[in-house]
Amino acid sequence: MSRLGVIADDFTGATDIASFLVQNGLATIQFNGVPQGDEKVNAQAIVVSLKSRSCSPAQAISQSLAALSWLQQQGCDRFYFKYCSTFDSTATGNIGPVTDALLAALDETLTVISPALPVNGRTVYQGYLFVNDQLLSDSGMRHHPVTPMTDSYLPRLMEQQAHGKAAVIGATTLDRGAGAVREQLTALAQQQVRYVVLDALHEQHLLVQGEALREMRLVTGGSGLAIGLARQWANNSTVNLQAEQAGRPRGDRAVVISGSCSQMTNRQVSAYRQQAPAREVDVEACLQQVESYAQLLCDWVEANTHQPLAPLLYATADAQQLQTIQQRYGAARSSEAVEQLFAAVARELKSRGWQRFIVAGGETSGVVAQSLGVTGFHIGPTISPGVPWVRDIDQPLSLALKSGNFGDEQFFARAQTEFPL
Ligand SMILES: Nc1ncnc2c1ncn2[C@@H]1O[C@H](COP(=O)(O)OP(=O)(O)O)[C@@H](O)[C@H]1O
Ligand SMILES: O=C(O)[C@@H](O)C(=O)COP(=O)(O)O
Numbered sequence: 001m002s003r004l005g006v007i008a009d010d011f012t013g014a015t016d017i018a019s020f021l022v023q024n025g026l027a028t029i030q031f032n033g034v035p036q037g038d039e040k041v042n043a044q045a046i047v048v049s050l051k052s053r054s055c056s057p058a059q060a061i062s063q064s065l066a067a068l069s070w071l072q073q074q075g076c077d078r079f080y081f082k083y084c085s086t087f088d089s090t091a092t093g094n095i096g097p098v099t100d101a102l103l104a105a106l107d108e109t110l111t112v113i114s115p116a117l118p119v120n121g122r123t124v125y126q127g128y129l130f131v132n133d134q135l136l137s138d139s140g141m142r143h144h145p146v147t148p149m150t151d152s153y154l155p156r157l158m159e160q161q162a163h164g165k166a167a168v169i170g171a172t173t174l175d176r177g178a179g180a181v182r183e184q185l186t187a188l189a190q191q192q193v194r195y196v197v198l199d200a201l202h203e204q205h206l207l208v209q210g211e212a213l214r215e216m217r218l219v220t221g222g223s224g225l226a227i228g229l230a231r232q233w234a235n236n237s238t239v240n241l242q243a244e245q246a247g248r249p250r251g252d253r254a255v256v257i258s259g260s261c262s263q264m265t266n267r268q269v270s271a272y273r274q275q276a277p278a279r280e281v282d283v284e285a286c287l288q289q290v291e292s293y294a295q296l297l298c299d300w301v302e303a304n305t306h307q308p309l310a311p312l313l314y315a316t317a318d319a320q321q322l323q324t325i326q327q328r329y330g331a332a333r334s335s336e337a338v339e340q341l342f343a344a345v346a347r348e349l350k351s352r353g354w355q356r357f358i359v360a361g362g363e364t365s366g367v368v369a370q371s372l373g374v375t376g377f378h379i380g381p382t383i384s385p386g387v388p389w390v391r392d393i394d395q396p397l398s399l400a401l402k403s404g405n406f407g408d409e410q411f412f413a414r415a416q417t418e419f420p421l
Helices: 013-024 057-073 095-106 155-163 171-175 176-190 203-212 224-233 241-247 263-272 284-288 289-302 319-329 331-351 362-371 411-417
Strands: 004-008 030-033 045-049 077-083 111-114 122-125 129-133 165-169 193-198 218-221 252-260 278-280 312-314 356-361 375-386 387-392 398-402
Touching: 004 013, 004 057, 004 224, 013 030, 013 045, 013 077, 013 362, 013 375, 013 398, 030 122, 045 057, 045 193, 057 077, 077 095, 077 224, 095 111, 095 155, 095 218, 111 129, 111 224, 129 387, 155 165, 155 193, 171 176, 171 203, 171 398, 176 193, 176 203, 176 411, 203 224, 218 224, 218 387, 241 375, 252 263, 252 331, 252 411, 263 278, 263 312, 263 356, 284 289, 284 319, 284 331, 289 331, 319 331, 331 356, 331 362, 356 362, 356 411, 362 398, 375 398, 375 411
Parallel strands: 004 045, 004 077, 030 045, 077 218, 111 193, 111 218, 165 193, 252 312, 252 356, 278 312, 356 398
Antiparallel strands: 030 375, 122 129, 375 387, 387 398
16 A cells, blocks of 8 residues: 655645545645654555745755655555645746756656646646646736746746756547556656656546656646546545544634735625724735734734634735836745734744634744644535635644635635534
8 A cells, every 4th residue: 555745845735745645545644844752643545744845945955955854664565745736937947957866866757747737737738837728828827926937838938947848748639548648658758858747637647646656756747637646545434524623723813914915815805894893914014023013913803803703914915016016126025024924923822722713824823833832733614615624733723825826706604604613
């Protein structure tokens, strides 16, 4: 029986894949960062979440190799590098450099690139990545504050960032089944191709991918391929039910923190502002006096907590507002200041007894989880595809970590009303 080790480049990405693994029958546990020590973990899949998406390539490589080595000590023999379904990266990485480093460490020469997640509108056709009915580069991702995506052609993106040749296995081959995909992988390996981009238009293609890649030591992609792989390896139909219990949210004080500027999060924030107390974060105040500003915002949260729905703090801005802020304060400086603020707010609210945190944004979720001192999660019930409730393995804390673009407009309210206290 294979044991899967997942190296995820951000926190929402990690809970996303963990959720699909559990739903498709693999008992899964998630750790935030590489755990200290070598105590053996009892799970069929282990997910290590890093914050390596937008740090330097050298840092991303060293974190990813440390995760790989710990997962190997845990007895994992199959590995999955999880990145964003919108391939969030820049011309220098980090998807390419990390993939190369993992291939080298595992002494492998070929892997697949499979970001598709059709249930959330991410499909790949002829190597081009789509978000719903738009090319990635026409979607809101072109305005992402840290990793703007202005190209949709995955082989080109990969060849720019990494050291090797890329090729595509198209949808017509996937339609012919796992045998046809395996044959083409063998042919591409003989042509010294290192990165094979896999088309996927719907879930059946992911199931074919899972069957074709069952024996591949390193795969890379979004969380969709995990559906196919988990179905190959799952042998316990009660895993999903057990997870529902282990990860069900607890705690009576909740807050919503939104640091994502994605189009979907903008819509979710607009909808929630009509339903619950909401306060916008002032970026200048974050830059000037982060600790005292955090105290002030926590006082506001406390004063607004006796409503049916939890108060919302948001830095979420639309593309034009964000551009103005970035021109005034600098992109890196302003986004770091906002992250520091949310880290300080989460720390303070925890010390005041808050136990439920609903967070929007991958980087934002990373800093919040780190500042709450969360070491690992039980994966709980799904709120929207790819967004489960998760419960800290040591502390009485429940979190919903929402990827920027995931969820429907009512996500923040549903995360509460469908899982009452
Ligand atoms: N108003 C703002 N001004 C500047 N940066 C912002 C603002 N709001 C959010 N950010 C930053 O944008 C980044 C959003 O990334 P992230 O949390 O990963 O969201 P997503 O999941 O949509 O990518 C974070 O670094 C956050 O601090
Ligand atoms: O694969 C995905 O789309 C998500 O799991 C993911 O990685 C989310 O990243 P953010 O959009 O930065 O939250």
